[in-house]
Amino acid sequence: MDGRRTPVPRRGLLCAAAGVLLPGAGGCGPDGTPQPPDRKTRSGDSDRSVRGAVLPAAGPRRFPGQPVQIEHGPRDRPRVALTFHGRGDPALARTVLAQAERAGARLTVLAVGSWLDRHPGMARRILDGGHDLGNHTQTHLDINAMDGTRAYEEIEACARRLRRLTGSIGTWFRPSHTRYATPLVQDLARRAGYPHVLSYDVESLDFTSPGVAAVTRKVAGELRNGSVVSLHFGYRDTIAALPLLLTEIGRRRLRAVTATELLT
Numbered sequence: 001m002d003g004r005r006t007p008v009p010r011r012g013l014l015c016a017a018a019g020v021l022l023p024g025a026g027g028c029g030p031d032g033t034p035q036p037p038d039r040k041t042r043s044g045d046s047d048r049s050v051r052g053a054v055l056p057a058a059g060p061r062r063f064p065g066q067p068v069q070i071e072h073g074p075r076d077r078p079r080v081a082l083t084f085h086g087r088g089d090p091a092l093a094r095t096v097l098a099q100a101e102r103a104g105a106r107l108t109v110l111a112v113g114s115w116l117d118r119h120p121g122m123a124r125r126i127l128d129g130g131h132d133l134g135n136h137t138q139t140h141l142d143i144n145a146m147d148g149t150r151a152y153e154e155i156e157a158c159a160r161r162l163r164r165l166t167g168s169i170g171t172w173f174r175p176s177h178t179r180y181a182t183p184l185v186q187d188l189a190r191r192a193g194y195p196h197v198l199s200y201d202v203e204s205l206d207f208t209s210p211g212v213a214a215v216t217r218k219v220a221g222e223l224r225n226g227s228v229v230s231l232h233f234g235y236r237d238t239i240a241a242l243p244l245l246l247t248e249i250g251r252r253r254l255r256a257v258t259a260t261e262l263l264t
Contacts, residue, residue, distance in 0.1 A: 056166065056167030057127050057162075057167055057168040057170070058168060058171055059171065060169065060170070060195055061171070061195070062195040063196065063263045063264075066196060067196075068186050068190070068195070068196055069181060069196070069199050070196050070228070070259075070263065071199045071200060072200075072201040072226045072227055073227075073259075073263050074226050074262075075226045076225065076226075077226065078225055078253055078255060079225070079254065079255050079262050080227045080229065080254050080256055080257070080262070081108055081258060081261075081262040082105065082107050082108070082231060083107070083174070083198065083228055083229060083230060083231065083259060084096065084108070084110070085110055085230070085231070085233065086109045086110055086111030086112055086115055086122070086133075086136060086233055087112040087115040087136075087140060088115075088232070088235070090121075090122055092233055092235070093233040094125065095239050096233060096238065097125065097126065099243055100256070101129050101130075103243070103256075105246055105255075105256035105257075106130050106131050106132075106256065106261070107126075107129075107131045107132070108132035108134065108171075108258050108259040108260075109126050109131055109132065110134045110136035110172060110173075110174040111134065111135070111136055111158070111162070112136050112138070112139070112140045112158070113136075113138035113139070113158030113162075114138060114139050114140070116158075116165060117161060123162065124165070131258060132258040132260055133162065133170050134170040134172030134173060134198065135159055135172065135174070135192075135194070136173075136174050136176055137155060137158055138155075138157035138158045138161070139154065139176075141176060142176070142177040142178065143155075143175045143177065143181070144175065144177070144178050144185060148184060148188065151188055152188045152191065154176070155173060155188055155189055155192045156192050159192055159193065169193050171258075171259070171260050172194065172196070172198040172260075173189045173192070173196075174199070175189075175197065179200065179203070179230075181199075185197070198228070199228070200227075200229060200230040201222070201227055202223060202227050202228065202229040203230050204229060204230055204232075204238075204241075205218055206231055206235050206237055206238045206241065207232045207235060209235060209237055211237060212237050212240040212244070214237075215241040216245060219241075219245055220248050223248070
């Protein structure tokens with residue numbers, strides 16, 4: 001320090017004053033000019049949107065100790081996963097999501113790629129509700145009956161849709177038209193980026209439209225710690241049965257969580 005005062009440019013004084021008066025301001029540049037505010041929300045989290053883009057959704061995870069094809073979660077924890085095959089009337093799907101959210105439940109949606117092509121906004125709606133979003137093939141045909149080339153394209157095409165809409169290929173893969181993937185389809189899923197295939201141990205049969213009582217009775221009769229339940233968007237029986245199932249889950253002191261949380 002030589003004891004001499006360094007003059008401060010007028011722009012620097014104005015910028016400094018702005019920083020005091022406007023806490024959200026971004027500070028001053030080297031030449032004293034005001035800088036844009038940093039992209040923070042009031043809660044301190046980074047803004048999800050930058051020039052229209054959103055942060056990538058969660059991707060697949062490997063769960064050590066779990067088989068490639070997962071049917072259920074740990075039996076010693078009071079959690080269950082309600083999984084929905086994502087296709088059908090989007091209005092019915094939104095109703096299911098809203099019902100679950102009101103009850104504090106989180107779902108896992110395995111979406112069909114062609115359904116997302118027709119209703120792209122559903123991908124973000126599912127994620128914004130705190131639910132898991134995964135891959136249920138592109139066209140929902142019998143994937144176990146396909147040759148390797150065609151089966152892989154079914155998986156990869158849906159993965160591309162998910163990546164385009166969310167920045168991720170989704171958290172899970174579930175084969176179409178079957179409860180269990182063949183060893184070939186399991187290998188193809190791993191090649192596409194999915195360490196596990198998500199199966200289930202409770203089949204609701206809601207897609208047969210057996211009636212609300214039948215759907216409720218079937219699921220409630222088989223539900224236990226760690227269960228993964230197969231349900232479907234697009235069926236009114238499911239909409240009517242879901243509040244009853246959520247009440248039963250609560251009565252048993254279980255929690256309805258995403259498949260990722262079930263295995264974590």
